[in-house]
Structures are given as structure tokens and as C-alpha cells.
Amino acid sequence: MLQKRTFSSSQLIILVSLFIAVFANMTFLSKAFHSYPHTLQNALFLGSLFIFLVLALVLILSLLCHYRLVKPVLIVFLFTSAGIAYFMDQYGTIIDSGVVASLMKTDTREVRDLFSFKMLAYQFFLGLLPALFLYKIQLDYPGHIKETFSRLKLAIPALGLLALIFFSFWSHYASFFRVHKHITSYANPVFSIYSLSKQGYKTFMARPMKFTKIGEDAVQIKRQRPRKLVIMVVGETARADHFSLNGYARETNPLLRQNKVVNFPNMWSCGTLTIDSVPCMFSKLTRSQFSRRKAKNQENVLDVLHRLGVNVLWRDNNSSSKGVADRIPQEDFLTSKTNPVCDDVECRDVGMLSGLESYITERPDGDFMIVLHQMGNHGPAYYKRYPKEFEKFKPVCKTNELSACTSAEISNAYDNAVLYTDFFLAQIIDFLKKYNEKYETTMMYVSDHGESLGENGAYLHGLPYIFAPDAQKHVPTMIWFGARHAPLKLEKLESTRKQKLSHDNLFSTLLGMFEVKTKDYDPKLDMLNAANAKVL
Numbered sequence: 001m002l003q004k005r006t007f008s009s010s011q012l013i014i015l016v017s018l019f020i021a022v023f024a025n026m027t028f029l030s031k032a033f034h035s036y037p038h039t040l041q042n043a044l045f046l047g048s049l050f051i052f053l054v055l056a057l058v059l060i061l062s063l064l065c066h067y068r069l070v071k072p073v074l075i076v077f078l079f080t081s082a083g084i085a086y087f088m089d090q091y092g093t094i095i096d097s098g099v100v101a102s103l104m105k106t107d108t109r110e111v112r113d114l115f116s117f118k119m120l121a122y123q124f125f126l127g128l129l130p131a132l133f134l135y136k137i138q139l140d141y142p143g144h145i146k147e148t149f150s151r152l153k154l155a156i157p158a159l160g161l162l163a164l165i166f167f168s169f170w171s172h173y174a175s176f177f178r179v180h181k182h183i184t185s186y187a188n189p190v191f192s193i194y195s196l197s198k199q200g201y202k203t204f205m206a207r208p209m210k211f212t213k214i215g216e217d218a219v220q221i222k223r224q225r226p227r228k229l230v231i232m233v234v235g236e237t238a239r240a241d242h243f244s245l246n247g248y249a250r251e252t253n254p255l256l257r258q259n260k261v262v263n264f265p266n267m268w269s270c271g272t273l274t275i276d277s278v279p280c281m282f283s284k285l286t287r288s289q290f291s292r293r294k295a296k297n298q299e300n301v302l303d304v305l306h307r308l309g310v311n312v313l314w315r316d317n318n319s320s321s322k323g324v325a326d327r328i329p330q331e332d333f334l335t336s337k338t339n340p341v342c343d344d345v346e347c348r349d350v351g352m353l354s355g356l357e358s359y360i361t362e363r364p365d366g367d368f369m370i371v372l373h374q375m376g377n378h379g380p381a382y383y384k385r386y387p388k389e390f391e392k393f394k395p396v397c398k399t400n401e402l403s404a405c406t407s408a409e410i411s412n413a414y415d416n417a418v419l420y421t422d423f424f425l426a427q428i429i430d431f432l433k434k435y436n437e438k439y440e441t442t443m444m445y446v447s448d449h450g451e452s453l454g455e456n457g458a459y460l461h462g463l464p465y466i467f468a469p470d471a472q473k474h475v476p477t478m479i480w481f482g483a484r485h486a487p488l489k490l491e492k493l494e495s496t497r498k499q500k501l502s503h504d505n506l507f508s509t510l511l512g513m514f515e516v517k518t519k520d521y522d523p524k525l526d527m528l529n530a531a532n533a534k535v536l
Contacts, residue, residue, distance in 0.1 A: 006140045009070040009147065010154045016074045016130070017057035020188065021050065024085040024126055027092070028053070028186035035180050045172040048165045055158045055165070056190050062155035067147050070139065075131045081189045082126035086119050090403050091380070092458035094185040095192040097199040098273045099462050101292065109334070109346075110319065113381045116401045182467045202293060209297040214284050215304035215511075218518035220367075226484050228367035229360070229439035230513060231428050234278060235421065235447030235476065236318055236376030237461060240265065242411075242418050243476040250393065252418040255426035259480055261443075262493055264527065267477035269449040270503035272461045272468045277448040277503065278322045278373070284520055286504040296323050301510045302369065303327055309366045310514060313359065315352045316373045325371070345384045349374040349424045353431055360435070367514060368439075372428075376421055379451060379460050382413035386420035393419075402459045410453050429480050441482030442513065446506065447475035477501070479528075492530045501527060 032049055036042040065073045087093040142150065166173050177184065185191050240246050244253045245263045270280030270287045280290045282300040306312040306328050314325035317333040333339040333352045341351030352372045360368060377385055380400040393412035397405035425445055432441040450472045452458040461472045481490065508525040511518065512532060523529045 006138045008140050008150065009065060010150055012070060012074060012134065012137075012139065013058055013061045013065055013154065016077065016134075017054050017061060019130055020057055020077065020081045021054045024081040025053065025186075025188050026085070027088040028183065028188060031183045031186055032176075032180070035183060042172075045169050045176075048169050048172075049176075052162060052165050053187060053190070055162045056187075059155055059158045059162065060190065060193065062151050062158065066151065067141060067144055071134055074134055077189065078131050078134075079123065079127040080192070082122045083119075084188045084192055085126060086122040088186055088188060089122075090118065090401065091460050092452070092456075092463075093460060094182075094463055095189075095195055096185065096462075096464055097195045097202070098271070098276060098464075100192075100195050100199040102273055102275045102462070110378075113378070113384070113400055116399070118401050118404075182464070185464065206293065209293060212298045213303075214299045215301075215307075215516070215518045215520045218304050218308060218511075218516050218520070220308045220310075221515040221517055223515070226438060226440045228442070228514060229370075229432065229435055229482075230368060230442045230444065231370045231372060231432065232510075233425060233428065233443070233445040234281065234318075234371060234373045235445055236274070236374055236378050237449065237451045238377050238418065238421065238447035238476050239450035239453075239471050240267065240447075240474040240476045241471065242415060245478065246476065250415055252415050253422045255422050256478065259426060259429050261429075261478040261480045262490065262497060264477040264479075264497050264501055266498055266500045267446065267475050268500065268502040269447070269473050269475045272449050272463055272465055272472045274319065274448050275322050279324055281446065281448065281503045281506050282324050282510075284507050287502065299327075300324055301507050302371070304511070304516065304518070304520075305367075305369050305514060308514075308516065310369050311359075311363050311366050312369045312371075314371045314373065317347060317349050317352055317375050318373045318378070321371075321373060343387060346375070348387065349376070349421075350427050353427060356431065369510075369514070374421070374424065376447070377414060377417040377451060379414075382410070382417050385417035390420045390423065391416050402454065407454050414451070414453060425478075425480075432480075432482055436483045439482070440484045443480040444478075446477045446503070449473065450475055489532075493528070496527070496530045 029050065032046060036046065061073065061077065084095055087095070093099065141147070242248050242252060244251050245256060245261070246265045269277050270290060271277040276290070276292065279292065279295040279300070280287060282302055283290065283295045283298065284300070285294060285298070302312050302314070302324060312328045314321050314328060314330035315333055316330060317339065321330060331338060334347055336342040336347060339347035339351035340354050341348045349372070352374070356370065375385060380402050383396050383398045393415045395409055396413040396416065397409040398413070399405065402410055425443065428443050432443055435441050449461050450470075451461050452463075452469060452471050455469060455471060458469060461468075463469070463472060465473070505525045505527045508522045509527045511521045512523075512526040512528055526532070
């Protein structure tokens with residue numbers, strides 16, 4: 001009778017490393033291959049790059065796999081690599097520390113939007129089948145001491161070969177890590193392990209930061225004027241070049257055009273992920289200074305306004321305020337319990353206007369700063385982001401597997417969602433018009449970040465800012481002013497509104513809107529300073 005073959009743990013580590021390098025690194029290998037001219041020298045370098053990846057995986061697994069942990073660790077790696085491969089191959093996503101942080105806070109609705117049968121196929125063929133193979137084979141367990149020496153006999157040669165390959169192709173690797181550094185971010189799951197450890201350190205190991213108050217010297221200038229009623233809409237995944245106000249050929253902003261909003265066509269986001277951009281929008285920190293940890297441990301502009309007696313309210317039809325509204329009243333509009341405008345697909349952004357009239361009436365004193373965090377164009381299921389009557393551009397992509405649709409179908413679905421945002425913002429303006437006689441009314445809209453729709457094989461958002469395309473960073477921004485904004489000289493905005501602006505400008509702009517005097521206010525960053533006759 002034939003005996004079952006017994007595998008050593010070192011053999012399994014090498015087999016799994018080869019499997020992941022070949023089948024779960026299609027995006028990494030493809031991008032590297034297409035980045036170099038097809039010469040013999042480059043072919044040798046690219047061959048060495050593949051071996052480099054295999055050896056890196058062998059080294060990592062050698063450090064993590066020991067004795068009874070060998071199979072569990074390898075199985076976890078297979079399933080993790082399969083999931084990462086799916087997002088890289090389908091959407092061009094890079095799993096960096098920002099994405100890891102976002103995934104840690106992802107809710108079930110977002111997971112549902114990302115689920116697809118192709119994702120299951122990746123998990124089945126790249127995860128489950130090889131995991132079953134690992135589970136069933138007989139593994140030799142020689143004992144702890146011999147196992148340790150076995151790992152060293154695998155890890156040390158792997159490290160030596162890595163060094164040999166690197167120095168043999170020194171000029172190529174130096175150029176690769178300098179010129180094509182972004183491609184290394186697709187090394188699966190090597191870069192993701194680095195990102196996870198980086199985020200884990202920030203979350204669990206970093207020393208606690210002291211919470212900092214800002215604007216403690218702030219005072220609101222008192223004048224004989226109407227009370228202010230400001231509604232700020234935090235947009236989601238809207239890119240500036242798909243707004244007709246910015247020159248897009250399709251009419252995606254018909255109602256906003258009728259309402260003569262002041263458009264800011266050259267606005268740039270602080271990040272490419274909601275978890276970065278939303279806190280940064282309200283923070284005193286500029287993009288160059290910003291970190292999620294710093295923002296979490298520092299007050300923002302809403303805290304300053306709230307402390308001054310402004311009635312501040314955050315309403316959310318998205319994932320959350322990402323910490324911005326932790327110290328102010330906030331309300332969730334994701335379910336029919338609070339949102340009266342829900343259909344079979346989801347609860348709509350316009351439902352966030354429900355009950356605002358009562359909220360205003362019940363507060364006879366103080367200005368109002370109301371923030372509405374919309375669902376907007378959240379992908380990849382753009383076709384879910386608008387009611388059926390807004391499906392103007394056809395045919396549309398009706399799946400979250402964007403690579404299965406044509407670019408026209410994706411754009412059609414995305415533009416229909418922009419059209420619904422146009423309607424939502426017009427509804428806010430109509431709501432504010434009812435208060436024009438009594439209040440100084442303002443509607444402000446700024447998107448958190450943009451979105452890739454398949455250009456150069458990239459979908460969605462979240463690419464590292466340094467090499468993310470403009471589509472993920474250039475965001476639409478506009479302000480509507482009610483009839484009682486007498487002090488504003490809007491004609492002066494023409495000289496400033498087309499200048500390059502960013503989320504860095506919002507902190508001081510909001511303070512300026514409410515006439516708040518503080519050392520933390522920077523008139524150079526106030527978008528409306530040129531049009532404002534008042535001196536803070």
C-alpha cells in the first residue's frame with residue numbers, strides 16, 4: 001500500500017509563496033512588465049523581480065510560521081491574498097494604511113455594495129481550494145528545536161538571495177524604487193502586511209496624545225444683523241470634471257445653474273479617502289500637517305462654533321462623521337427609523353431635510369451651522385445612488401463589478417448620481433429661501449474626494465495621494481448666498497474663486513462666515529475674504 005507523502009513546513013512555505021506570487025500578483029507583475037521597454041536586460045530584471053517577490057514571501061512566512069501555526073498562518077495568507085488580489089485586479093486598489101483604517105470602520109452596507117460573485121470566485125480558486133489542499137496533506141512536525149533550525153535554514157538563504165539579487169541589479173532596483181515606487185504598493189500581500197503593521201502600531205502602540213483645544217480666544221463679533229443659517233453639505237466621491245458647472249459637456253447641474261451658485265472650479269481635496277478628507281476639512285491642520293491621530297486629538301471648527309453658542313448639528317446619511325462630530329449633536333439618517341425618504345434600495349439624501357424646520361423653530365437664539373453628510377456618489381454601485389426617475393443617462397452599469405461594464409455605462413450611472421446631488425442641493429436652497437427674510441442664509445457644498453472611473457485601469461478612490469490621479473483629488477465646490485448677504489461683495493469673488501484652493505481653506509472660511517475672531521483664523525485662507533466687507 002502506497003504511503004501518503006509527508007511535506008515539511010519549509011516545502012509548504014515555498015509552495016504557498018510561489019502560488020501567491022504567480023496567481024495573486026497579476027496586477028503587480030503586469031504593471032512592472034508594462035513600465036519597462038522590452039529589452040533583454042529589462043527582461044532579466046523583471047525575472048529577478050518575480051524571484052525577489054517569492055523570496056520576500058518566503059522570508060515573511062518563515063518568520064510567522066512555526067510548528068502547529070504553519071497551516072493556520074498559510075491558510076490565512078491564502079485567503080487574505082485572494083481578497084487583496086480581487087480589489088487590485090478589479091479596481092486597481094492599493095491596500096495602504098489609510099485603506100486598512102477605512103476597512104476597520106467599514107459597515108455592513110458598504111460591504112454589501114462591494115460583494116460580487118467574482119469576489120467569491122477569487123476566494124474559491126485562490127483561497128479555498130489551496131487551503132483545502134493544505135488542510136488535507138500530512139505535515140511533518142519534527143519538534144520545536146528542529147523546526148526552529150528548519151526555519152533558519154530557509155530564512156537565512158532567502159535573505160542572502162534577496163541581497164544578491166538586489167545588488168546584482170542595483171541600478172535597476174534603485175530606479176524601480178525611485179521612479180516606479182507606486183508599483184511596489186501592488187506587491188501582494190507584502191505591502192498590505194506593511195500597511196497593517198503600520199496602522200496597528202498607530203492604533204495600539206503609539207503613545208497617547210494630549211487632547212488640544214483650539215480657538216479658546218475666539219469671540220463672535222456682535223453686530224446688528226440677521227441670525228445666520230448655514231447648511232454645509234459634505235459631498236461623497238464627487239469629481240469636479242463631471243459637474244457641468246465646471247465645463248462638463250453633459251448637463252449634470254441644471255438646477256444649481258438656475259440658482260446662480262458661486263462655483264469654485266479649482267478645489268482640491270485633503271486626501272483620497274473619507275477617513276482622511278472629512279476630518280481634514282474641518283481641522284485647523286493643513287494637508288501637509290494632517291494626520292488622523294492629530295485630528296482625533298484636536299478640536300475642529302465645529303467645536304469652536306459650538307462653544308460660541310452656534311447651534312451646530314451633524315446629520316449623516318453616510319458611514320459616519322469620522323470623529324468630526326464626536327462632541328456635538330449628531331443624527332443618523334441611514335435607516336427608515338429616522339429618514340422618511342427611503343425606497344427598496346436605500347435611504348435618500350433628501351431625507352436629511354426632514355425635521356429641520358422644527359429644529360430651527362425650537363431654537364430662538366444663536367446662529368445655525370447644520371452639516372449634512374450625504375451618500376452622494378459612493379461607489380462602486382453608482383446605480384443605487386439615485387431614484388429611478390433620475391436615470392437620465394442610459395444605459396447604466398448595474399453591477400458593482402465595474403470592469404464588466406463599458407466606460408460609457410459607468411459614466412452614465414455616475415452622472416445620474418451627480419444629477420441627484422444637483423436635485424438634493426436645489427432642495428436645500430429652496431428650503432433656505434423660506435428663511436431669507438429672517439436669516440442670513442447660506443448653502444455650501446464641498447466633496448470629500450473624487451473618484452476614478454476606469455481611467456488607466458483605476459476605479460474608485462483611495463490611491464496614495466502622491467500618485468493618485470486628479471480625478472480622485474479635484475473636487476466640486478460651490479456656495480449659494482441668500483438675499484440678506486448685504487455685506488458681501490460677490491463681484492470681488494471673481495478674482496479669487498478660480499484660484500487653486502483646497503480643503504485647507506475651509507477652516508478659516510467657516511470661521512469667517514460666522515464672523516469669529518481668533519488667532520487661529522487666517523484671512524489668507526478664507527475663500528470669501530476678498531468679498532467680505534467686514535474685518536475680523
